[in-house]
Amino acid sequence: MLSAGERLNVINTTILLVDDEQAILQLLETVLRKEGFLHIDKVKTAEDALIACERRSYDLILLDVTLPGMSGVEACPFIRRLTDAPILFLSARTTDFDKLTGFAVGGDDYVTKPFNPLEIVARIKSQLRRSRKATETVANPVNGLFDFGRFQVHEASAELRVEGIPTPCPSLVFQLLLFLCKNPNRVFTKSELYERVWRENSLSDDNTIMVHIHRIRERIEMDPAQPEYLVNVRGLGYKLVKRELSHEY
Known part of the structure; x- marks a missing residue:
């Protein structure tokens, strides 16, 4: 039986299903809804998948390889530019x-047809647990250290290091970066960033955030x-992308 926290995670999870076969989309949606997943979008082409990823942030994407027009393998690198889901x-x-080609272009798992719907659900849950664990590691760093690979932010010493080199950072610039480090992979509007970091109403002061x-x-x-x-997530705002520093296959 799921705990309250696990049920909340399932309910809040957003999933994008991409397949040109309506029967498969319907089957997957039915099985996922029975498992408690409520936020499910379905599209039939890679082009529509890209549009969907530009408009909404997803926690996981199930992508068919063989699609009309652009294939799933061809689309994956473009999707990766929009999300690390x-x-x-x-x-x-x-x-x-x-x-191996699927993994090379940015995929995290590979399921072959015909498939057992329950296996799909199990793999989805496994990937979501792994993804959330990586995010929680960043959100709750050891000794106030936020490690993004190329750069690290040290909260206690108010220090930014880029490729190991201490990099001067003005106070408000550092505070904005620190806020984003504490909320990786989340999209914030300019107004939200201004209000959360400057702690006052933005009054449409977009220029300050952009600078x-x-x-x-x-x-x-x-x-x-x-x-x-x-x-920049077009039409929505900004997010600081956190990717796992190592991958399991």
């Missing part, structure tokens, strides 16, 4: 090469013009 490939292709976002990117990104960590 676990991606489970679904495919009738069973060779090791196909599976500070730019200053953070200048410090943590390889190329501030093509950010990989502090990214």
Whole structure:
């Protein structure tokens, strides 16, 4: 029996199903809803999946390999630019090469057809647990250290290190970065960031946030013009992307 916290996690989980077969979409949705997952979106093409990921943040994506137009494998790198949510490939292709290709382009798991719906559910739950554990590790760091691989933020000493090098950071820039580090992979509007960090109403002061976002990117990104960590989610706001520093296959 699920605990209250586990039930809340299931209820709040958002899942995107991508398959061109209506029967499979319906089957998966039915099984997932029986398990308590309520927020499920369904699309039939990779192009629609990309649009969906731009509009909404998902906790997990189930992606068919063989789709009309752009294949799931071709779409995966583009989806990865929008989200670090676990991606489970679904495919009738069973060779090791196909599976390794799926992992190479950014997939986290690979399920072959025909499949047992209960196995799909078990794999989804496993990926969600792993993803949440990684997020909690960042949200509750050891000794106030937030490690993002390329850079680390030390809360106690108010220090930013980029590739091991101490990097000067003005007070409000550091406070904004620290807030984002404590809330990885969550999208915040400009107004929300201003109110949470500056602790006053934004009054549509978008320019202040944009300037500070730019200053953070200048410090943590390889190329501030093509950010990989502090990214803009079109039409929604900004999020600091946290990826696992190592992957299990």
